[in-house]
Amino acid sequence: MSFPGCPVFASTGLVNWDLISNVLNRPAQLPQIRTSTNGQNLGMFATTLRFHNGTFYLIGAWVDSDHGGVEIVLFTTINPYDDNAWTNSIRIQNPTRAIDPDTFWDDDGSVIMAVAGSPIQASYIDLATGNATKPFDMWNGTGYNNQEGPHLYKKYGYYYLLIAEGGTELLHSATIARSRSITGPWGSSPSNPLVTARYTDRYFQTVGHADLFQDDAGNWWGVALATRAGSALYNETTYPMGRETVLYAVSWPDGDWPVADQVTGEMSGPLPSRSPKASSVPAFMGEPDIVDFAPGSSIPKHWVFWRAPAKPQSFTISPPGHSDTLRLTASRANLTGDKDFSPPDGLTFLARRQTNTLFEFSVDINPNFATAKGDEIGVTAFLHQDQHVDLGIVSMGSVAKGNLGFRFRATDLAAADFTVPAPKVTPPPSVMAIRIYSSPPPF
Structure with missing residues (x-):
């Protein structure tokens, strides 16, 4: 609902992050952002950012309360530091009217879009036309409800499927399964859930809806959504910053399952050497604003x-x-x-x-x-x-x-x-x- 939307951050050390662009930065990209948004908790849902062959792809679900629709939209760029370089939205067919789309490129170049569902569903999609094939079932998780937020990876001859389970509140979690075939059958990790805070009194709660990535040194990391407050204050709806992104270290031994450090607050991991900011764009994370609106200036991009x-x-x-x-x-x-x-x-x-x-x-x-x-x-x-x-x-x-x-x-x-x-x-x-x-x- 906020605009500009879908902010993209960059970091050279995984500690300090610069806001480098907003993917959704002009109404022409998605005209509905101006007119079809009477609902207060809707709009763009659960975007996924991927990089493939020199292009950045951001896919998400536009949820329109005024017309009861769920539309999957895709934006691309070859320069994520420039707002204007992000394309207008490209519509991708949504056979199951689902949210939380993910894009995955298989070894043969085909593109698979996984979406939320019970079980998780997937289709092959054509990025040029937006067409999607008939969906097929994937994994139904470990027994908790609200299977969503899927992300696919391929390593060691396996497809790995990471999903969110348990809803977005205190039972939230991320769990993972793998299969030799994209169509299954899927086997659950013996260490599930990968990350969660359920049944704990940790300061960071609702940990789930995760993703995994590798840094330049080959170290694995995870990101997830969480709220800070502790379980008691969460139950009193006292968490003014809502859901935030958290970072945690992951180990992924050859041929084995990924294992994640749990989100506890002060954490450690093989951080890259700290280096200068990723860009000349002023960061806003942890830095103060002093804005005087000088002639010729513009409203800060954050x-x-x-x-x-x-x-x-x-x-x-x-x-x-x-x-x-x-x-x-x-x-x-x-x-x-x-x-x-x-x-x-x-x-x-x-x-x-x-x-x-x-x-x-x-x-x-x-x-x-x-x-x-x-x-x-x-x-x-x-x-x-x-x-x-x-x-x-x-x-x-x-x-x-x-x-x-x-x-x-x-x-x-x-x-x-x-x-x-x-x-x-x-x-x-x-x-x-x-x-x-x-x-x-x-x-």
Whole structure:
């Protein structure tokens, strides 16, 4: 739902990562990003990035709540450092209307697309036409539900199939099987699950939906999705950064099964020698933002909108007479919207992804409300339109009389087990600086 989407990061040492491009960076690539996105948790699902014969391929499922569709789309580039080098979306047939597509090139050059299913399904696909063959069954996992996130590898004369099981919450895991034939039968690893945190009280929970890769030195690594909070706080829905990517070391002896280090927080592995950044593009992981919106500059590439902006003119850098500012033109609806809201209405909203448990930030605001009542500008901790916490300056009456309020408001349209506090309005401070506190990781 956020835009630009499908960010790609590069690293020379597997510790510091640079944002080098956003695959989905212009509405022309996938016009639905602007119009068919009323759902708050849908959009691009579980993309897979692969490199083959000089080309990068990113495949994913576009889930459209407005029309009930699941469309598999593919983007390619030979230069992942350039946003504009990523192609428009190429539609790939989706015989089972499934999510989580993976691309795998077999020894004969054929391309296999595995997708989520019970069991996991696969088809041969034609990347030029987007055609897919009739799907065939693969592996049904180790007994947990929600078999998804498949990835295929071929080593030592075996096909290896890595999948996610157990759903995306506390039972999440990654398990692996192998077969001499792409059509099976598949044998489960005796060490399954490969990675998980289920039935533990580790700080990192929901570990699963994994992938494997090799570095230049031949060392194997894994990546997976996880949430940081611990099982108790997860059960209280206290994990503001949602699902994040984690890295762990893997050993893969010749002819044997891969074995992974479990995700525990402070970990070790055969990291490559640290070297300069992968590009001249400023990284944002672990680095502060200081943005003054100088004339001729642009919105930082790691900042995101909620959907592709329907009205780009609502975000103007250094308008005439207001150098070094960003002018925001209010949208009709606030962050929550209303029953008449639709994506073409647009939301005047810019965000930066939270990347640290403990951080602080500030923003200078010059309210210039055009109406007598109801306009608002401020900051928000935003999950989606149904769940966000706002601190804003709001016009409460006649702007000419300086009738402004500093308002705290929490919105949770899905709340069932607790009461959302009522909005609170106080006179606004002269300077609004927000500091967010949280407990440090208990490693």
